Amino acid sequence: MFSLRQVKLISECARFQQQAMFIASRCAMATSAALDISDDDNIISEEMVVKKFEDIPGPRGLPFIGSLLDYTIGPYQLDKLHLAAIERFREYGPIFKETIGENTFINIIEASDVETLFRSSGKNPARPPMAPLQYIRELRKRNIGLASLQGEEWARVRKPVQQVMLKPKNVQSYIPIVDEVTTEFTESIKRLRREDGEVDNYQNEVYKWALECVGTLALGTRLGCMERNIQSGSDTQKMITATLGFFDTMRDLTFSMPLYKFGIYNKTWKQFEKHHETFYKIAEKHIKKALDKLKRLSREGRLEEESKECSLLSYLLSKKSLSSEEIAMVPVDIMQGGVDTTSHTAIFIMYQLATNPDAQEKLHQEVDSVLANSQEMTLESLQNIPYLKACVKETHRMMPTIDGTTRIPDKDIVLSGFHIPAKTVVRTHCIAGLMHEYFDEPHVFKPERWLRVSSEEIDHHLLLPYGGGTRMCIGRRFAEQELHILIAKLIKNFRIEWHHGPMQQLFRLANAPDVPAQFKFVDREQ
Numbered sequence: 001m002f003s004l005r006q007v008k009l010i011s012e013c014a015r016f017q018q019q020a021m022f023i024a025s026r027c028a029m030a031t032s033a034a035l036d037i038s039d040d041d042n043i044i045s046e047e048m049v050v051k052k053f054e055d056i057p058g059p060r061g062l063p064f065i066g067s068l069l070d071y072t073i074g075p076y077q078l079d080k081l082h083l084a085a086i087e088r089f090r091e092y093g094p095i096f097k098e099t100i101g102e103n104t105f106i107n108i109i110e111a112s113d114v115e116t117l118f119r120s121s122g123k124n125p126a127r128p129p130m131a132p133l134q135y136i137r138e139l140r141k142r143n144i145g146l147a148s149l150q151g152e153e154w155a156r157v158r159k160p161v162q163q164v165m166l167k168p169k170n171v172q173s174y175i176p177i178v179d180e181v182t183t184e185f186t187e188s189i190k191r192l193r194r195e196d197g198e199v200d201n202y203q204n205e206v207y208k209w210a211l212e213c214v215g216t217l218a219l220g221t222r223l224g225c226m227e228r229n230i231q232s233g234s235d236t237q238k239m240i241t242a243t244l245g246f247f248d249t250m251r252d253l254t255f256s257m258p259l260y261k262f263g264i265y266n267k268t269w270k271q272f273e274k275h276h277e278t279f280y281k282i283a284e285k286h287i288k289k290a291l292d293k294l295k296r297l298s299r300e301g302r303l304e305e306e307s308k309e310c311s312l313l314s315y316l317l318s319k320k321s322l323s324s325e326e327i328a329m330v331p332v333d334i335m336q337g338g339v340d341t342t343s344h345t346a347i348f349i350m351y352q353l354a355t356n357p358d359a360q361e362k363l364h365q366e367v368d369s370v371l372a373n374s375q376e377m378t379l380e381s382l383q384n385i386p387y388l389k390a391c392v393k394e395t396h397r398m399m400p401t402i403d404g405t406t407r408i409p410d411k412d413i414v415l416s417g418f419h420i421p422a423k424t425v426v427r428t429h430c431i432a433g434l435m436h437e438y439f440d441e442p443h444v445f446k447p448e449r450w451l452r453v454s455s456e457e458i459d460h461h462l463l464l465p466y467g468g469g470t471r472m473c474i475g476r477r478f479a480e481q482e483l484h485i486l487i488a489k490l491i492k493n494f495r496i497e498w499h500h501g502p503m504q505q506l507f508r509l510a511n512a513p514d515v516p517a518q519f520k521f522v523d524r525e526q
């Protein structure tokens with residue numbers, strides 16, 4: 001038996017060894033890059049001496065299942081997959097190959113590799129589809145949706161949607177309605193607060209806020225999520241429960257053997273199917289209502305005049321480049337993509353502010369100055385909140401909601417000195433933000449590092465919370481705007497406190513808090 005001291009010593013040595021290997025492999029990579037790789041486009045030239053694909057290090061794993069057992073019986077957990085990646089990078093260096101279930105990924109972390117990957121992904125970047133989602137939609141003979149489409153077909157659907165969702169002017173036109181929803185949300189907190197200042201099941205309230213906000217974008221109408229006394233059997237509550245269950249079960253199906261592809265539908269699949277269908281059917285009702293309204297307006301010749309209402313749907317209808325089945329799937333994708341991502345990020349930001357009161361006070365001063373005479377967030381106030389924006393970025397660094405993305409480059413490339421053949425699946429990670437190899441004092445919440453005056457030089461490819469290149473998150477601008485409005489209004493109204501143990505992240509397709517979001521809301525003097 002080892003004493004506690006000996007155990008500590010052994011683990012220190014192991015940590016030291018891992019770090020040494022990490023540094024050594026980074027040096028080797030730098031040398032190889034300096035010697036051999038000169039081509040900007042990273043196409044392999046004849047003079048290049050690159051290491052073989054087969055030599056990329058990584059856990060060996062078993063036939064068919066790879067290292068799946070590492071995450072089911074240990075030493076890691078599927079719930080902490082993002083943290084396991086840190087250990088893998090320290091063990092194998094900045095690039096490693098791993099098979100988990102049916103998925104084989106080349107994992108990268110270096111900013112230069114991430115940049116190369118996004119630059120080499122072609123005009124229509126390919127990302128492996130979310131297999132269970134694609135499968136169920138094909139099974140039900142539905143459109144597979146934006147996140148799973150590939151190639152020219154993806155580009156055809158994405159183009160008109162992003163014209164609405166990524167154009168700053170369009171996104172800014174949603175400021176008043178998101179502000180209205182958020183005012184109702186802050187009022188509901190005041191109403192729902194218990195005597196001790198905490199709100200029962202606060203997380204659910206945040207989901208309602210996010211669903212209501214994203215509904216205004218997807219359908220151009222208020223869904224009614226902020227109404228009082230929403231019953232557990234209501235469509236709103238069912239949609240929220242379905243969104244969460246859908247992503248949980250999709251994660252489990254993604255990282256296990258895909259039995260459903262062979263017609264074997266286990267319990268997880270059945271739950272996944274139930275959640276997907278519940279969400280789809282309720283969304284379908286709302287979409288039908290919105291489309292009927294637009295058709296009526298069109299008959300009355302008022303479509304142009306009213307096009308601000310239902311603007312995404314009316315724009316898609318007016319473009320006539322998408323089929324009605326394709327148009328109908330867009331709001332479903334947007335609502336599914338925009339609820340748990342934004343709500344979990346909001347909770348992580350609040351947690352960081354609650355546990356870093358100095359930063360919260362500094363932020364309060366900034367918010368107070370832009371909201372001096374009013375409670376309403378406007379375009380102008382959103383342009384004058386650099387510290388708030390830095391707090392959001394710093395939270396993405398410390399608690400990334402989505403731990404990276406994947407690409408399938410359409411030509412051979414070189415990453416970390418290794419040859420990567422075209423069509424290989426490469427996965428980027430955001431966890432560099434948590435590693436001292438990449439950030440000074442990674443466990444300290446320091447929004448200042450993102451301000452222009454900061455002396456810390458950060459390569460933004462180390463932290464791309466919304467992915468990158470032409471296939472980056474289509475909801476990015478909307479999500480950032482919503483989060484800025486929410487946090488500004490919360491901080492204007494309340495001092496947010498946290499009186500519980502630490503909050504960590506559970507790995508989901510969108511990482512989730514591992515404890516209830518029990519914030520205490522203390523009124524601020526107005």
Ligand code: HEM
Binds near residue numbers: 127214
């Ligand atoms: C903090 C909130 C959010 C985060 C962290 C986030 C993150 C991401 C990431 C990392 C991707 C993959 C991008 C890539 O492969 O380069 C993505 C894709 C996507 N996101 Fe978001 N997202 C957020 C909010 C939203 C919102 C609010 C919406 C909808 C309004 C949305 C809709 C989508 C869709 C539809 C895709 C697939 C796009 C495509 O493949 O063309 N997301 N998101």
